[in-house]
Amino acid sequence: MSLARNPIVSVKEATKTFSARDTGQPFHALGPVSFDLREGEFFSVVGPSGCGKSTLLDLLAGLGAPSSGSVHFEGKPVVGEVPDGIAVVFQEDASFPWLNVFDNAAFGLRRAGLPEDQVKARVDHALDFMGLSGCAGIYPSQLSGGMRQRVCIARAMVLRPRLMLLDEPFGALDQQTRLLMGEEMLKLWRDTGSTIMLITHSIDEAVLLSDRIGVMSSCPGRFIEIVETGWSPERDAQTAMDPRFGALQAQIWGMLRAESIKALKAKR
């Protein structure tokens, strides 16, 4: 592998504490977390529900400021404002119901003032890439949930972000669609060279797709360990046959099992 690449994101001892809505009591959601995202890598975060994974994504994206510690993107601190060069795909469907698929995908570009012919070129490419080329004139309400998520990914993709953050984008999809979408994410990653951070519940997904996997504890979320997969960039569905695949899965589940039980008990 290449030499240690530059960290595009640097998180040092970041924590996040909320005050609960009804009681006003402080609620320690995340941290302290320290890690770096290397430029161009595919990084996944796995952990039990409610452990702060989405909060971590918010901090990286600038959608929230850390209560303590720091987050840096490309060397500059990120405090509550989204820096240029980052795109987020959320867990819920964020497609705009009043725009058709093409206009949805083109939204960010048009706001940036890109000339229309360039917009068309980029959007056509992205829609084609995501398998939506026939749907340009259709409205999101006429599409399935999976296709709407693809629209959101296309909308993020056309912005050519240097960092792409995905918050369980395939959570609502069935297993087979997820596998296909996973392959498409790999294609996207290789095609664009962006750094990608994926938050997921699925250990298989994380192990298959990622260069590194951050295994998160139950609330307040902290990284138990960051596991290197060592896959080559040309990995695909066949990688699941590699004997190390099963070992990695078992290793990660071993770490998560206790945390998941804790999270389950905490819910009561």
Added chain:
Amino acid sequence: MTALPGSLQPAWLKHRVVALRLLVIAGCVLLLEAGSRLGWINPVSFIPPSKMLLSAIELLVKGSFKTDIWLTLSAASIAVLLAVLFGFLFGVILFKLPRLRRVLDPLLLSYYAVPIFVLYPMLIVLLGLNRWPLVALGFLFAVVAMAVNTLNGLERVPAVLLRTARMLRMGRIDELRLITLPASLPFVFTGIKLAVVYSFIAVIGGEFVLSGAGFGYQIAYAYNNFDNPTMYGLMTLLLLFVGTINLLLHMAEQRLYQRRVLKELT
């Protein structure tokens, strides 16, 4: 029942809902017609629908009540415009000031509990014996419905769309213009629909109670003078008119809803 995909169903099956609806309406009309002509219902009190329609057409053709129709329409239209404009602004203000919203909440909820007509005499004394009290009545009746629906629409913009706006680094005005407003449009449209309906109800009701002119007044006048054919003719015209407006609004809403609404997944 609908085992076949829509494109393969025969035309009558696809449109059977509309067909049944028309059947129901026709059935009711026929029943009333028979009831009146056969004396089940007192034919003097309740003339057959066919005669109502004839009277309505006659009134239209003769143009006897053109001025009154115009007076009512103009008063209601002005009331609608004012109610939509101020109701919208009021809704936005309530959205932006949650404390004010919380304080006014009980008032907003009970606003429609009292007959607004009680204010009518005061409005006459304030604004004079002209059309303005009616306009004010229409406005007062409609404005809160518009405001509440606007507020509802603004509040129901899915949080994820607003986070998307932040992710795209949109300023507040852009966010409002490009995301919040289009997303709340279905509810705003409901507010407009209600404003139209309520304005008409208030204006015609006011004319009914206390007025010297206008559609509602003419109905009351005909009633008081035992001129049933004219009265029913006017009422039929009113029903047809309101029905048409509702149909137009409904069609416009279907167009809007087809593309714009996220079906609530509750």
Added chain:
Amino acid sequence: MNSPNALPTAAQRWGDVVLLLLGILGCWALASWFFGPTILPGPFSTFKQVRIEVSDAEFADHLTETGLAFGAALCISLFGGMAIGLLLGARRLAGDVFEPLLLALYSIPKIALYPVVLLIFGLGISAKIAFGAIHGIIPMVIFTMTAIRNLRPVHLRSIRAHRLTAWQAAVHVLIPAALPEIVAGLRIGFSLTLLGTLLGEMFASQRGIGHLLMRAIDRNDAPTIVALALMLFLFATAVSLGLLQWDKKLRRAA
């Protein structure tokens, strides 16, 4: 201080109520001063007038008359509306067919139908009950129907699984499941039935609160108008808020 999205505390809620009351009374007093007490009597004189009205010998009779009419109209609106709404909600086709018709009926200025009601029912308590009922029944039908149609399919499947009769299905499954929406409809139905009954009394009766109101309007007797309006407003608001609390409790439980 709490974050802006925090739920209000009980103290804050009471503070809001006090603020609202003071605000209303303040605006009222201001308007009265501005327009003059003959046009718009102020809060104090109105409270005094209320006491005068209530202690009037005939008032109890009027109140009873209105109460009876309103009660009857409410029962018809409520139970009739729920029954029809249940039927239309349970049968998909019927609901589809009737929904736009109901909405159209809802938007007709029913005031224009009053002459018909009067001609059919004559001048008496039945006309008033009819007025109230036609105002209140339609929203009840619409809300109940919509509530049933929006029930999760699992409820309907459980009806079949337990092989319930129509009546049992209604009482044990449909109504409890749809209760929050039905209560929301009830709030509107209540207000509208009250409105309808009062309007009926204004036009078609020699007795009742509505009649008193009409008399005061004819005489331009502002103190009486405002006093009666205040009483009605307080009554309607109290019930509306009570139903709202019930609604909230149901939603929390659901």
